[in-house]
Amino acid sequence: xxxxxxxxxxxxxxxxxxxxxxxxxxxxxxxxxxxxxxxxxxxxxxxxxxxxxxxxxxxxxxxxxxxxxxxxxxxxxxxxxxxxxxxxxxxxxxx
Amino acid sequence: xxxxxxxxxxxxxxxxxxxxxxxxxxxxxxxxxxxxxxxxxxxxxxxxxxxxxxxxxxxxxxxxxxxxxxxxxxxxxxxxxxxxxxxxxxxxxxxxxxxxxxxxxxxxxxxxxxxxxxxxxxxxxxxxxxxxxxxxxxxxxxxxxxxxxxxxxxxxxxxxxxxxxxxxxxxxxxxxxxxxxxxxxxxxxxxxxxxxxxxxxxxxxxxxxxxxxxxxxxxxxxxxxxxxxxxxxxxxxxxxxxxxxxxxxxxxxxxxxxxxxxxxxxxxxxxxxxxxxxxxxxxxxxxxxxxxxxxxxxxxxxxxxxxxxxxxxxxxxxxxxxxxxxxxxxxxxxxxxxxxxxxxxxxxxxxxxxxxxxxxxxxxxxxxxxxxxxxxxxxxxxxxxxxxxxxxxxxxxxxxxxxxxxxxxxxxxxxxxxxxxxxxxxxxxxxxxxxxxxxxxxxxxxxxxxxxxxxxxxxxxxxxxxxxxxxxxxxxxxxxxxxxxxxxxxxxx
Numbered sequence: 158x159x160x161x162x163x164x165x166x167x168x169x170x171x172x173x174x175x176x177x178x179x180x181x182x183x184x185x186x187x188x189x190x191x192x193x194x195x196x197x198x199x200x201x202x203x204x205x206x207x208x209x210x211x212x213x214x215x216x217x218x219x220x221x222x223x224x225x226x227x228x229x230x231x232x233x234x235x236x237x238x239x240x241x242x243x244x245x246x247x248x249x250x251x252x
Numbered sequence: 253x254x255x256x257x258x259x260x261x262x263x264x265x266x267x268x269x270x271x272x273x274x275x276x277x278x279x280x281x282x283x284x285x286x287x288x289x290x291x292x293x294x295x296x297x298x299x300x301x302x303x304x305x306x307x308x309x310x311x312x313x314x315x316x317x318x319x320x321x322x323x324x325x326x327x328x329x330x331x332x333x334x335x336x337x338x339x340x341x342x343x344x345x346x347x348x349x350x351x352x353x354x355x356x357x358x359x360x361x362x363x364x365x366x367x368x369x370x371x372x373x374x375x376x377x378x379x380x381x382x383x384x385x386x387x388x389x390x391x392x393x394x395x396x397x398x399x400x401x402x403x404x405x406x407x408x409x410x411x412x413x414x415x416x417x418x419x420x421x422x423x424x425x426x427x428x429x430x431x432x433x434x435x436x437x438x439x440x441x442x443x444x445x446x447x448x449x450x451x452x453x454x455x456x457x458x459x460x461x462x463x464x465x466x467x468x469x470x471x472x473x474x475x476x477x478x479x480x481x482x483x484x485x486x487x488x489x490x491x492x493x494x495x496x497x498x499x500x501x502x503x504x505x506x507x508x509x510x511x512x513x514x515x516x517x518x519x520x521x522x523x524x525x526x527x528x529x530x531x532x533x534x535x536x537x538x539x540x541x542x543x544x545x546x547x548x549x550x551x552x553x554x555x556x557x558x559x560x561x562x563x564x565x566x567x568x569x570x571x572x573x574x575x576x577x578x579x580x581x582x583x584x585x586x587x588x589x590x591x592x593x594x595x596x597x598x599x600x601x602x603x604x605x606x607x608x609x610x611x612x613x614x615x616x617x618x619x620x621x622x623x624x625x626x627x628x629x630x631x632x633x634x635x636x637x638x639x640x641x642x643x644x645x646x647x648x649x650x651x652x653x654x655x656x657x658x659x660x661x662x663x664x665x666x667x668x669x670x671x672x673x674x675x676x677x678x679x680x681x682x683x684x685x686x687x688x689x690x691x692x693x694x695x696x697x698x699x700x701x702x703x704x705x706x707x708x709x710x711x712x713x714x715x716x717x718x719x720x721x722x723x724x725x726x727x728x729x730x731x732x733x734x735x736x737x738x739x740x741x742x743x744x745x
Binding site: 158160164165168169170171172173174175176184187188190191192194195196197198199200201203206207208209210212213214215217218220229232233235236237238239245247248249250 | 349350351353354450451452465466491494495497498557559560563564566567574578581582583584585586587588590591592593594595596597598599600602603606611612614615616618619622625628629631632633634635636637638639641673674689690715716
């Protein structure tokens, strides 16, 4: 499978990364090189194979559903590019 | 006792225990080495005051008989581990000014054991790279140069700042992370020991996430014994990482001297790739001879799916990265570039904050996970990954461990491979399978190229048997007697 400029522009938008129009053509070439290279996986028969879902054999641990942490609003806001009155500030979303 | 910056952990502990030096003297010697080695660009952030304060605390603990297993040992921390109150960049512009208010579990365990932090080391941006050249802060430089060739060389990546720091005597040991080879390949390029433990051995909590099912924290050291000492301090169950495994993490030091008598060592024929450099092939044969002479049985084995490991990796890792890196949105932390509206702000912030390799991988990952392509790419890759892990499990029914080269070449010059992403990806051809299977693997310096650059051999073992790869690694270390001190061309007067 190959991608065209339009698909790359769509992926960039889905990934919320602005890509200048002039960058789309070289980026499309780079992505097609990688996609062409991974294409060889189609040679492997995986018809009755289950996808790997756990790297090592383990059961996910259970824990009580209780609050164990919190009260750290100041710490959490410390790295915010913009905050006000204990909130993150973003550009206006509702007109 | 030689120079303080040439000691290994075991030797430094012994020296401090008998009062031959203090933690403060060790820290001061390493701070001076670090500050004199800025041309290597191994550190993104140096923390000398913190190091001295921690060293004083270590000396006080030792004086009152409360020395932990790493009491007073000066370490470098890959700048992917969050450190409370110390800037943590992941080598990216987008986190250039991020200062965590918490400490990663692994680094906290090291401090609890008495270790001293020298600073945060350089890495490829978000650990995506095999040369350190994708760092926003410029590449770390390999302390080794080829004879008769003055070009600066890459230390490997992504943990290249950590391996350069240990090789150059700026830190006694370091920690890194390995997702496709990011501890072992730079360890081989820099002439140091790098250990990737079993997945789940060392907590990922507080480590900036790249590909969560592949990210493995681990130690980078001068000796195999030091790797065992570090692993005992770093490993252990952590309830904050849901994939952390609750199994005992002790006995690694005791295992190091076990030797290889009676062990069966597998040599996978599929690792003899086309166009393999003759000196890599020769080193591998030398390693086989060492282990046979030390009493191991050498067994020819087959891992037929080896050649598919890198393509599997370059679907799964970008897919997980595209999801993990969604958090850098200019709202909660990190770089923000204001736009006309919220979406525009996201797109501008991420365009300005991510470098070319990160952008490439996020887009590949977004594509692999997008509607209509998920089955063909991500699901297919996870199926082949399961088959690769199964091949290893089957082989470990017959052999105790596997011996391979660590990397297909010695360190290359800066810029030599930066134009071709796939040529760069091939650096991980021998390391990536152990990440996909989640099994332990160590790289030990074992020889040099004809022009004097370090080369490593890799030992891969079954899940949770780090003890096995350590004891085999120790035999290679003894046989190789690698001369690990590059001339200090970088030192500033």
